[in-house]
Amino acid sequence: MLIQRIKIPSPFNLGHTVGCGQVFRWRRINQWWYRVIGDSVVKIRQVGDYLELNGSYGADWTHELWQYFRLDDMLEEILVDIGRDKLISDAVRKYDGLRLIRQDPWECLLSYICATNSNIPKIEMTIENLCKSLGRQVVFEGAVYYTFPTPEAIADADISTIRACKAGYRSEFIRETAKVVSRDKFIFKTLYNLPYEEARKELLRKFSGHKVFKGIGPKAADCILLFSLDKLEAFPIDVWMLKTVLGNYEPLFGRDFIERLENRKSKTSLGLRDYSVISRAMREYFRRFAGYAQQYLYYSARRASILAQT
C-alpha cells in the first residue's frame, strides 16, 4: 500500500490535535502517529500542509480523514470568533491548528466512563485492556493492533472479564451501558439529530429512578456531545477547566460564587447545580463554538502545568 499524501486546510496541527487529551489511544512511533480507527489501523504524519498516511484500509481514506479531523470546520473563522479575551487569544496563538476530533460515539461514550476519577495514563491502559480482551486483532506492519470492542462484545462479556481490564468500580457501568446501546441501534443517530440541550438531557435521563447511562454524569455527557456528536457549543467542566474558570473568569460569576466554590468541602466534585451554572455561562460567553474554546483553554492549562513541573 502506497503512502497517501493529502493536502490539508490551514490551520492544522496534528500533534496538538491528537495530543490535547480529547481522544485516547493515539501512539507515536518515530515520526508517525498510529491508531485503530473503525476497523483499520491508520498511520499518519504531518509534513507542512500535507498529511501523509498509510494503513490497513483498502480504499482511499481521504473522506474518512476529513471527517475524523473535522477538516470541514472553518477553523480560522472559528478561532477569530472565540477570541473574546487575552487568555483565550494567547491559547489560540500558542496552539494554533488544534482541531476537535469527530470520534466514534460508542467508543467516546465508553472511554469517558473509564475516565471518571482517573488519570490519562490509567484511562489509556484500561481502554487498551478492553480492546485486547474483547476487540478484534488487526495486523499492520507485522504488529498486532486491536479494534475497539462492539457494544455486543462487552454486553455479552462476563463481569470478571471487564474487571480484569482494571476498570474497577466502573466495570458494571461499562457493561450496563453496553447493554443499553446494543438494545437501541439508533441511539447515537437519535442523539445526533437532537439539539444540544435535549441530547444532553437524554444522556442523563432517568428511567423509574435510575440513570439509563450509568457512569455518565454532566461532564462526561458534554465530552461525548462535543467529541462525537457535533455539538460544538458543549463546554465540559473538568478539574482543569474549573481551575481556569475560578482563576480567570470571576467577572462572569461574581466574587461570592467564586469564593463559595473555592471554599467547598470536597475539592474534587462539583454539584450538578454549580456545574450547570458554570457550563451555561461559558457557553453564553463563547457562543456557538464554545467547545473549541474549551479545548484550547484545557490544553493550555494542562501544558502550562506540565511545563511548570520541569
Place this chain on the structure above:
DNA sequence: TAGCAGGAAAATC
C-alpha cells in the same frame, strides 16, 4: 442536597 465511597496508578510529599 451535601457528603462520601469507589480501584488503581500517577503525582507529590
Place this chain on the structure above:
DNA sequence: GATTTTCCTGCT
C-alpha cells in the same frame, strides 16, 4: 515509602 491526586458519578 506514604499520602494525595487523578479529565467524576452514584448513592444515601
